[in-house]
Amino acid sequence: MKTMKVMATSALALVTGLSPVLAQVTELGTPEGQVNIVAWPGYIERGETDKAYDWVTKFETDTGCKVNVKTANTSDEMVALMNEGGFDLVTASGDASLRLVAGDRVQPINTDLIPSWSKVDARLKDAPWFTVGGVHYGVPYQWGPNVLMYNTDVFKDGPPTSWSVVFEEQTLPDGQSNKGRVQAYDGPIHIADAAQYLMAHKPELGITSPYELNEDQYAAALDLLRGQRALVSRYWHDAYIQMDDFKNEGVVASGSWPFQVGMLQLESLPIASTIPEEGATGWADTTMMHVDAANPTCSYLWMEHTLSSNLQSDLATWFGSNPVVPEACTDGSGMSTADTCKANGMDDFDKVRFWTTPVSDCAQGAGACVPYYRWVSDYIGVIGGR
Amino acid sequence: MTTSAILPARGLADRLTALFWRRPKVLLALLLTPPLLWLGVVYLGSLAALLLQSFYSIDEFSGVVKEEFTLKTYGELFRPSNFDILVRTVTMAALVTLACAALAFPIAYFAARYAKGHWKAAFYLGVMLPLWSSYLVKVYAWKLILAKEGILGWAAEQTHTGWIISGLLSIPGLEGSSLSTSPIGTFMVFVYIWLPYMILPMQAALERVPNSMLEASADLGATRGQTFRTVVLPLALPGIIAGSIFTFSLTLGDYIIPQIIGNSANFIGMAVYQLQGTAGNIPLAAAFAVVPILIMLIYLAIARRMGAFDAL
Numbered sequence: 001m002k003t004m005k006v007m008a009t010s011a012l013a014l015v016t017g018l019s020p021v022l023a024q025v026t027e028l029g030t031p032e033g034q035v036n037i038v039a040w041p042g043y044i045e046r047g048e049t050d051k052a053y054d055w056v057t058k059f060e061t062d063t064g065c066k067v068n069v070k071t072a073n074t075s076d077e078m079v080a081l082m083n084e085g086g087f088d089l090v091t092a093s094g095d096a097s098l099r100l101v102a103g104d105r106v107q108p109i110n111t112d113l114i115p116s117w118s119k120v121d122a123r124l125k126d127a128p129w130f131t132v133g134g135v136h137y138g139v140p141y142q143w144g145p146n147v148l149m150y151n152t153d154v155f156k157d158g159p160p161t162s163w164s165v166v167f168e169e170q171t172l173p174d175g176q177s178n179k180g181r182v183q184a185y186d187g188p189i190h191i192a193d194a195a196q197y198l199m200a201h202k203p204e205l206g207i208t209s210p211y212e213l214n215e216d217q218y219a220a221a222l223d224l225l226r227g228q229r230a231l232v233s234r235y236w237h238d239a240y241i242q243m244d245d246f247k248n249e250g251v252v253a254s255g256s257w258p259f260q261v262g263m264l265q266l267e268s269l270p271i272a273s274t275i276p277e278e279g280a281t282g283w284a285d286t287t288m289m290h291v292d293a294a295n296p297t298c299s300y301l302w303m304e305h306t307l308s309s310n311l312q313s314d315l316a317t318w319f320g321s322n323p324v325v326p327e328a329c330t331d332g333s334g335m336s337t338a339d340t341c342k343a344n345g346m347d348d349f350d351k352v353r354f355w356t357t358p359v360s361d362c363a364q365g366a367g368a369c370v371p372y373y374r375w376v377s378d379y380i381g382v383i384g385g386r
Numbered sequence: 387m388t389t390s391a392i393l394p395a396r397g398l399a400d401r402l403t404a405l406f407w408r409r410p411k412v413l414l415a416l417l418l419t420p421p422l423l424w425l426g427v428v429y430l431g432s433l434a435a436l437l438l439q440s441f442y443s444i445d446e447f448s449g450v451v452k453e454e455f456t457l458k459t460y461g462e463l464f465r466p467s468n469f470d471i472l473v474r475t476v477t478m479a480a481l482v483t484l485a486c487a488a489l490a491f492p493i494a495y496f497a498a499r500y501a502k503g504h505w506k507a508a509f510y511l512g513v514m515l516p517l518w519s520s521y522l523v524k525v526y527a528w529k530l531i532l533a534k535e536g537i538l539g540w541a542a543e544q545t546h547t548g549w550i551i552s553g554l555l556s557i558p559g560l561e562g563s564s565l566s567t568s569p570i571g572t573f574m575v576f577v578y579i580w581l582p583y584m585i586l587p588m589q590a591a592l593e594r595v596p597n598s599m600l601e602a603s604a605d606l607g608a609t610r611g612q613t614f615r616t617v618v619l620p621l622a623l624p625g626i627i628a629g630s631i632f633t634f635s636l637t638l639g640d641y642i643i644p645q646i647i648g649n650s651a652n653f654i655g656m657a658v659y660q661l662q663g664t665a666g667n668i669p670l671a672a673a674f675a676v677v678p679i680l681i682m683l684i685y686l687a688i689a690r691r692m693g694a695f696d697a698l
Contacts, residue, residue: 180563186650188660233567235650241529248533249564373444373667376660381467384474384651 024108028297034066035298038081038090040285041071042319043141052335053318055311063305065298082106088293089302091141091285094129095357101130101137106288108135113300116307119325123349129356130286138288139303140324142315145282145345145352146185146193147273149256149264151246159274163197165253167228172252179231183245183254186235186383188375189355192281193255194221194228196353200278210281210353212362218370225382235383239263246271258320258344275348282345282352309333322346433679440672451668459669463677468657468670472677475654478569479637482576483584486633487626489577490584494625495618497585498592513582521579525646528575532647534564562649572648579643580636584629591625592618627689634685638678654678 037044044067047054056067070087072078075096082090082105092100100106111117120140130138150160154174164170166182184190195210198220207217233249236242239260245251246264256273264271287306289299305311312323313334322344323329329341345352362369396404406413442451443458462468497509516524531537542548554570555562562568595618603613641655652660654674661671689695 180567186645233563233649237645241646244526244529244533248530248535249566250534376667377467377670380471380652380657380660384467384470386467386470 024110025113025296025300026110028113028300031063031065031298031301032295033064033298034068035089035295035302036068036070036087037302038070038072038078038087040091040093041073043071043091043285043315044069045315045318050318053314055305055314059302059305063298063301065295065301067302079103079105082290085290085292086294087290088295088299089290090288092130092138092288093283093285094355097129097138097286097288098132098356100288101132105291106137107291107293108137109139109289109303111136114139114304114307116304116325119307119309119327121324121326121349124284124324127284127354129284129354130288138286139307141285141287141306142312142319142321142324143282143284143349143352143354144258144319144321145275145280145348146255147258147261147280147345148276149246149254149261149271149273151252152270152272154252159272160253160276161274162276163193163255163278164201166231166255167194167197167224169227169231178253180233181250181252182231183234183236183242183251184225184228184232185255186237188372188379189281190255191218191221191225191375191379192353192355192358194224196281197278198224208363211356211358212364212369213358214364214368215370222378222382225379226386229382229385262320262343273343275345275351279351279353280345280348281355283355312336316341316344320344322349436672436675439668440676442669444667444669459673462670463673468674471652471654471657471674474651475638475678476681478573478576478653479634481573482580482637483630483633485573485577486581486584487588487630490581490588490629491626494585494588494592498589498595513585516578517582522642524579525575525643528571528578529566529646532564532566532571532574534566536564536566538565566647567649569648569651572644575643575647576637576640580633583632583636584626587628587632588622588625591622591628595621624693624695627692631682631685631689635678635682638681 042049044056045053046056046067060066070081072081075093078090078092079096079099081087082100083103090096090100090106092106117139124140124143126134126136127140130136130140148160148163148166150165154172156173165172165178166184170178172178172181185193191213192210195207195213195217198205198217199207199210202220205217205220207213213221233251234245236245236254236256239257242251242254242256243260243264246254246260247269258273261271261273287303289296289303293299307325309323309325309328309331310333312325312328313331313336315321316323316328317335317340322341323336323346326346328334329336329346330338341347358369358372358375360367360369360371440459441455441457442453443456445452463472493509493513497506497513501509529536533539539548539551542551551565554560555565555568560569562571565571565574599617599621600613603617608616639655641653641659644651644653644656654677658671658674661667661674
């Protein structure tokens with residue numbers, strides 16, 4: 001029933017369009033003593049996994065707000081938890097954030113109450129996945145690209161310049177075919193990667209956004225993916241399985257996350273990553289505040305805290321992502337350096353097209369685009385060899 | 387101080403005992419209500435919700451679930467890409483069951499009729515041990531065994547038998563860059579994981595075959611083969627069928643093994659998992675989930691005819 005509720009609210013939101021601007025907090029009171037956050041695993045660390053990574057304990061002592069974290073593994077779970085209520089904040093990804101806004105589950109943020117707002121990356125301040133009608137419904141937390149991971153023993157002369165190594169059959173620099181040696185993501189959102197490839201290589205299709213595809217553009221993307229099926233032995237969905245496939249299965253190139261790249265490099269394996277000329281898809285997460293948050297003051301204090309350069313810096317190295325406060329890369333406040341930020345894709349922001357849920361009403365017109373549920377069933381077909 | 391009765395005033399417990407003694411049905415109702423509620427509400431209730439959902443459909447344009455009765459969603463199961471999933475899953479379940487039966491029979495036969503003392507203990511330990519360790523760990527271990535640069539590949543290379551594996555992997559429909567990315571790998575791991583569920587009921591059935599019947603068969607001049615075909619097998623059949631119910635239904639519903647081992651082609655469980663998530667296509671997920679139920683009902687009906695439940 002949770003999912004039903006989610007679908008009902010998101011559907012309602014689609015029908016009614018934008019939600020009205022709700023009242024926002026105008027001044028902070030005394031801290032309530034706790035704050036309840038729904039977060040991705042590994043996003044809020046209190047030194048329990050690794051002593052060096054702790055950005056909670058000091059906040060708790062300084063503000064008296066105890067941080068209670070509930071981890072969620074999918075965007076759907078996050079939306080469902082926020083619909084249930086009882087939480088103050090959520091680290092929502094681009095496919096959940098607009099659903100939460102449209103469903104009136106989150107409240108506008110008064111950026112005047114967050115002194116560090118001025119330090120936020122200018123490229124993110126008004127990002128469309130949390131800014132609706134000029135109103136900010138959250139504070140950016142972290143972002144990252146989906147990179148092309150490759151084996152440097154095979155690509156000896158430098159990184160592959162195009163995603164074609166995973167989309168079209170070809171001979172790799174080591175003289176062997178890429179057949180059976182590349183992987184693709186085992187999720188329907190991979191259709192967007194195909195669409196992005198077509199944006200560069202088949203401009204006549206007129207794709208403007210890989211998340212907004214009309215029937216023809218969508219069919220072309222599926223055709224490309226059907227060709228890819230012959231090259232891919234196994235699709236990946238679990239980071240650790242993919243790492244294992246690079247180690248034991250002879251896989252040499254695949255779309256991936258900086259996380260896997262970093263982990264494999266830690267093991268001194270010949271692995272590197274790049275963002276090819278076509279660009280990349282990516283994710284960006286936002287801390288959003290529940291419309292009925294019981295602990296608004298602690299929530300605001302936490303949001304301010306998340307923008308501290310030290311937290312952003314440590315979190316970025318921990319998660320293999322990018323800080324939303326650019327100075328975190330260079331001011332030496334945490335573990336990030338200009339080099340680690342560069343490796344995680346900090347300079348590639350403009351090449352990244354951020355994840356949003358495909359809906360039928362898009363820039364091409366109402367009902368013009370193929371909605372996400374069809375992406376799912378068709379991608380199942382593609383992987384099944386149809 | 388006055389005493390109104392000879393017996394001391396009775397406490398609540400005494401009165402309850404008296405009530406239960408006078409009306410035994412009250413006690414029965416009290417004891418049965420919680421499990422029946424559990425069965426009715428939690429167990430069957432969720433199944434009913436599932437069934438109901440499968441008769442809804444999703445609106446083609448908005449992706450919203452329409453709560454109107456329709457068979458359209460079931461029709462979608464017959465779209466080629468979805469029908470493939472059903473055929474693939476049922477074929478795999480049938481093959482896994484046959485392989486498990488063939489492998490388990492000699493093991494169970496030995497354990498039931500020959501193993502004694504320490505050997506019997508060793509047998510139980512051997513069969514049960516894999517059930518005590520985590521299912522995921524075992525599947526990941528198999529991934530390493532079957533990988534291209536894994537143990538099996540290495541052993542084949544050392545013994546110059548690599549051509550057997552590459553031969554298997556070039557069979558149309560079973561292709562893969564290694565056993566772990568081929569349906570053969572999925573099959574092998576399924577057989578491994580479910581084998582104990584086949585051995586145990588089979589062994590129980592074989593232990594119930596009386597020795598006297600085998601002796602009688604021999605006295606009447608039957609050869610070993612004849613005894614096996616006409617005495618042992620028919621008497622052990624209920625056990626085989628009981629085991630096959632486990633292996634068949636477990637394979638039908640599993641979605642973890644084919645995610646880790648194999649070529650990523652969907653099985654019913656994986657399709658359900660994907661469709662109910664962000665896709666929000668609960669009706670189709672529900673319709674997919676109903677298929678194994680139907681198949682198992684048919685299967686159980688056949689099993690009943692063959693006497694699998696006679697011993698119950």
